[in-house]
Amino acid sequence: MKEKLENLIKESLKNLGIEDGAVILEHPADLKMGDYSTNVAMVYAKKLGMNPRDLAEKIKVELSARQGLAEIEKIEVAGAGFINFYLSREFFTTSVKDILKQGEGWGKNELLSGKKVMVEYTQPNPFKPFHIGHLMSNAIGESISRVVEYSGAHTVRANYQGDVGPHVAKAIWGIINSGESYEDKRALWIGEQYAKGSDAYDNNEDSKKEIDEINKKVYDKTDDGINKIYSWGRKVTLDAFEEIYKILGTKFDYYFFESEMAPIGEKIVHENTGKVFEESDGAIVFKAEKYDPKLHTRVFMNSKGLPTYETKEIGLTITKFEKENPDISIITTAIEQGEYMKVVQKAVSLIHPDYESRMKHITHGMMRLATGKMSSRKGNVVTGESLLRDSMDVVREKVAERELTEEEKNNIAEIVGVSALKYSILRSSLGSDIVYDFEKSISFEGDSGPYLQYTAVRASSILKKADELELRITNYELLIIPEEVTTLEKTLYQFGEVVARSYSLLEPHHIATYLTELASAFNTFYGNTIIVDKNDPHTLYRLALVQAFHITMKNGLYLLGIKTPEKM
């Protein structure tokens, strides 16, 4: 519809002497001002030496003379020169029908048809806790993966994890010096040992030496005892991450590890030393400011000849392109990595100019505790797991009184608990920091994931009741349609546009905002209408509307990585 209208306006402009005019169509803030609105008259008035309102009137006449306007009931010129379009009853009736027909496919678009997109997100490190920052990255990355999928792309999900480096040595030192046997311990305990090791590294010279020694042995694998702890700890923490992914609903196609990327990156850096990279004070560096004054120099091989994180990142980038050759490679990380990533990507694009336009780095704000910045080094972390458990526990308390089986209650606790967390992350635009406040995140009122789920459950409950009464739609064409168009219908058809916009800006929060508006429209409808009424001829159409709502909400929640329960 939107494209069709845009084209009609373009043709009309052409007739008035404006070639290739850019047309912006928007939904007016107030539904009273129409369903679509354009500002073209104000944009081109000056060029034509006309008063915007007069031009708007002329465009209106041009438009009215055209074919293919069946869906438009009325065109009006308003305000400073806006042209407002009012869609017909027919249009809304048809759009509800389309939603029912498309079902799970409703909302998809073709913007990335035939393309492959790789999305890298979460990036927790073995031997360190999975903290709420990882939860944030996971929620965002998963949502972007799904939005990209809905835009027609084949999505490849990737996770990059640091399984070597000083943090591992610190954790192993902590384990050795804990005085406890480790075999029966879990990931949480390993995280605690990491915090102790990190503290010792900063405050005790002898410990620092021991940890540096361990770090070497992790690389060269000459100490059987350390090898044993290493493979045990790596497995325990990775398994723990896997459990969290399962609850969160993420399934990765690739796991990349720093230990594997290091030699690949090293080779590339050495091959390009003298061309891209250069020696400086015994290290190999990349002077990015030579190419872009806003960038800076970074070390790729330190003076001991060991690869830094930058080199591993190069190895990773090249590996991704060689293995999957994605059309777009998206990486989501916190904003702290922003400047660093620009330097690495500049280096990569000098080596492989064809990769440059395909690399996208999305940065998000930080999730902080109300009390201050979290640090896994100091041990004052709220782990992702504990947060999930807390959130799920609150839900379980809420459903304790309901007549549900234990299994159902557990399932609801998981689905709704995850939704509370994910929604509180995804409702804001990516740039902003989120100050994490437990009380607020578990409040399920109003602007929250559980509110959206609850609204969907109300809808499916009605559908179930109607089915029991044998009120079923057998032929959509025979439905008796009420004259009045509800706000719900005026909101439903916009879903596809919202998904497309969310993709082109890579901002999942547009979907969250839209769904909250949609839920509100549904609840208003629900609150003011008796939907199932055997004696009312409009009942079947209202049921179609409820069903269209349920499909839209379910698909929208899916894009946020949230499941829609049947009961709650």
Next chain:
RNA sequence: GCACCCAUAGUGAAAUGGAUAUCACUACAGUCUUCGGAACUGUCAUUGGGGGUUCGAAUCCCUCUGGGUGCACCA
């Protein structure tokens, strides 16, 4: 010091350069509704300061103030 990001009701957020800046929480006043009250209806309050561009600025530019992040061998 330099660079990048951010600043919207009491609080947390939204707003493709557009119309009367939207939503939620809180507070207060209602609905007791049948189909799930985790709901609905109503009231209150806001674009950090100063310039500029534009028919039109929360949005773009400059500047000031306040906050965050990053700047050579950590990741």
